[in-house]
Every structure is written in C-alpha cells, then in structure tokens.
Amino acid sequence: MEKTKKQALLADLGLVAVAFVWGSGFVASKNALDSMSPMMLMAVRFTVAALLSGLIFRRSLKNISKETIKAGCVIGFFLFTAFAAQMIGLQYMLAGKQAFLTATNVIMVPFIYWAVKKQRPDQYNFVAAFIMLLGLALLTIDFSVGFSFNPGDALTVLCAFLYACHIVVVGIYSKQHDPIALTVIQLGFAAAVSLTYVFISGEFTLAIPVPGLLNGLYLGIFCTFLAFLGQTVAQRYTNSTHAAIILSLEAVFGSLLSILILGDNFTSLMFLGCLIIFIGIITAETKWAFLKPLFLKTKPENPEKITEI
Template identity: 35%
Template structure:
C-alpha cells in the first residue's frame, strides 16, 4: 500500500473485481513511478558534486555532514512527525532507525574523507562498486538470487562507470581508496537494510529516524574526530542548504518510499546514473569536457539500465523481494 502523506502518491482503493491482472498492472505502475522518482533523486545527487567539492575547502568533513543532516532532520521531523508518532514505539521502530542511520552516516563519512585523499575519478568508481555489491549482499542476507538480466546489467553499468572515471594509466591504492571501498560496502548494506525495513515500519519512520541518527552522530563526533574548520561563505551556506534540503531530506525520503515498490538491486542500478549527471554538471559549470572514453562509459551505464528494464516482468513482486526472505 502506498504510504499516505507523500504528495502525489495517495492510497488507492482495491479493484472491485480483485483480478490478478489489474493487481499486476497496478504493481507495475507503482514500480515505474518509484523508479522514475529514484532517477530524479540520482540527478539531484549528481548535481551537487561540484558544490560540495568547493565547500569542503572552507568547512571540515564531519562538521559539514553534521550540519547537512541536522537541517534535513528538522525538515523531515516537521513534515512527518505525526506519521512517526503513530507508529509503535520501541525497538520495532527505533532499532531499524538506528541501524539505517549509522550506515547512512558511516557511508558519507567514508566517502567524504576518502575524496580528500584520492582523486575524484577513483573515488567515484570505487564508491560505485556498491552497485554489484547490492545483489551479492541481498543474496547473502536474504538468500535470494538476483535475476540473470540484473546481474548482466549491473556488470555492464559497472564496466561503463570504470571507463568514465578511471584513467587509462597511473592507478594505485592509497588510504583514500580504502576509505572509498568501505563507503561502497556501507552504501550497499544501507540499500539492502532500507529495502527490508521500509515495508515493516513505514517510509516516514525510516526517513526521519535514519537522518536524525546521522545528525546526532555528526554532532557528537566532529569535535573529537577532526580539527573543526568553518569559514562561512556563500559556497558553504549553499552546499549545506542544497544538500540538506534536496540531496538529503527530499532524496532519502523519496528513495525510502520508492524502495517499497522496487528492489535494492534496481535501486543500485539506477544510482549508476549519478556519475553521468556529475560529468554533465561539471561540464556545464566548470567547462570540463568528456573524452570519447567517458562518453562510451556513459552509454554503457545507460545501456545496463535499459537492459534490466526491457527484461523486467511487469507483474513481478517488488519491494518485498528482499523483505520477505529474511
């Protein structure tokens, strides 16, 4: 059932005839709406890359994350406090919220810290390894095998991401690469965990609690984890506002809602669009050009997504694929 309170996606009444065909069509429509919403989120994430990179010159990593998640937590609590309060208290709700929040904060901390110690292209590709990690994590945790076309599509998209982001020569491993790999593992686990708990406690509760926990962790950790740097300027204010409101509050609410109607594997594949958007925004804002190698990689990423979409059965169950197997 579509959760009430999300604009444009209200609850629908059951069909009078209760036919399987009608139910299958409705499931397919919900899945497509959910996946289109995730595409919008991916565009938002890709568009913030240049903004965040510029802001980190004047604000320390954990402090930036603390402010970003704090702003998002305030907005989400204001919007969804009624829905969250109606949910049963206790570990049925708080436990999943704490787990998803820890994973969310850890993933972004690894990613941002790693970006300072390695090149952006290597960070982007290594973080993108979360794409093939998701079906592997789902198979291990939920004992569900990914579909063949999902695996093929993910491999193609991953290869395309490598062409886009990895240079032809000069590769080497450093601490930043290791942190980026930890980010990829954590993001994959976060996708799988959110996919499991959202149908159980509701997308509002997951969205609010995970961001509140992430904000709390950031505020507790930044005074002891790093030398706090904060030089307020328009770049910093804009980065905190845009990432807090759009790339966090809007994005994670949408992603959490959408994962009720699709799988963690498809979510990860759609997120492969992020480096494509980042390249385009970088070209538009900074004049960076994309070589033929990068253009080929972008085409392979899109091809992997199309391959999965063409082979997807419309009436198949979504969202609960992982949730019902634990």
C-alpha cells in the same frame, strides 16, 4: 485510485528532478569541501535534513517502539559510514567520476542480499557485475602509469558497498516498521554521530564561509530531505522500471554538471568507463524489460476478416 497518464508523466518528471538534484549533490559537495572538512559538511547536511524531517513527520514518532529505534539506528549507521567514505574520498577525485563509481551500488545489492537472505541473483545481475568491473577498470585505472588505484577510488567503491548495505537493510526493516519513522531516525542518527565527531575532533566551527554554508544547506534541504521525500511520493504513480531507469541518470547528471560547473577533465577512457557502468546499472535495475514490448507483435485473431478501407 487508478493511475492516470498525467499522474505517471508527472511522477516520471519528478524522478528526473530527483536524479538531477542527486547528481548536482556531487558538485555541491565538492564546492562545500573548499570551506569545511568532510565530517563538518556531513554534520550540516544531516542536521538540516533531520530537523526538517523530524518537524514535518513528528506525528509518526509518537508511541515509537524500541525495535523501531534500533532498526533506524542500524540503517543510520550504514547511511553515515557510506557518506563518510564518499565525502572523504571526494577530496581526492573528480566529482563526475565519483558519481559513476557511487552508482555501482545498485549492482552490488543483489549479491549482498544473496549473502543475507540466501536468494541467488539472476543472470542479469551476474552479467551486470561483469560489465561493472570492466567499467570500473576503465574509469579508475591510470594505464599510463600502470595499475594504480588512488585513495579516492578505493573510498568511493567502499561507499558504494556501504550504501548497497544500506539499501538492503532498508528493504528488510521497512517491511517490519514505519518507513517514515525509520527515515527520521536514520537521519537523526547520522546527524548525531557527525556532530559528536566534529565536537570531539575539534573540527566543529560556525565560521563557515557563505558559499560553503549555502552548499551545505542545499545538500541538506534538497539533496537529502526533499529528494528522498520526492522519490517516495513519485514512485507511487509510476512503475519500477521507469523509476530505475530515470534514477540511474543521477550518475549522468553528476558527470555532466561536474564538467560544466567544475571544469572536470574527462579522458576518452573515463567516458567509455562511465558508459559501460551505466549499461551495467540499466542491466541490473531493469533487466531490459522496457525493450520487450518492441519485440512483441500483436496479431489479429482472424486475419482473413481484415479488409482494406
């Protein structure tokens, strides 16, 4: 079916909504951590998302192969470890700051893929990596006390790396297995490991305050299940450049919402670091392809035949 302008517009609006919801997830996570441990929050989030996806896409799980289950568990491992690092790290830092640090995963992906598939990144990826390092320095280093790098910063950079690994393995396995089945399995794996951990560690509790429970449900339903589903559907009707630019707004929304809702205090250097990282993300994701039409000039085939009306 031919894509229409209306479908493309609706798809772009849908991606904006996804970016906004993902950005709001940093605020919801920060609020939820006031009521429960990071691993208990993950257990709530992934259990809700896994149950919803399993119920709605249960037909995709019929006659599933062992290879698909294994692939889904590998993807789920990276999903779980990435979010574990993120949730634990969020206890030590501003939500908006973490939003930008997490977004650096898009710059890491080509280099991880290079290591796995031996496909060298292009010049834009190398430029983006340099820009990212500059932005990271401004965003994370407290120059007033010297070169300090707090535990939250380190864990969030680890989260970005693990999520970049997650993106790479999804790209590899989704070409060999049913993507919907892989999604259900990875969410189920993350939920199972989270629940196992909180039971063994004694962190499991049903006595969760209502605000914390509501934030956890929001993360599971909107930021995990519906957001991933919305991204998949929307990207069928828009080009990858638009999708990359719009989804990169997740970091922007995360920072703005953390300032407006949580009252995060950003310094001028942190703002500059966020801006530089955003430029790096756009460079890696789009290679500035969206600017090319502005520099292309169309010339009439036979200028001499043009007359004034």
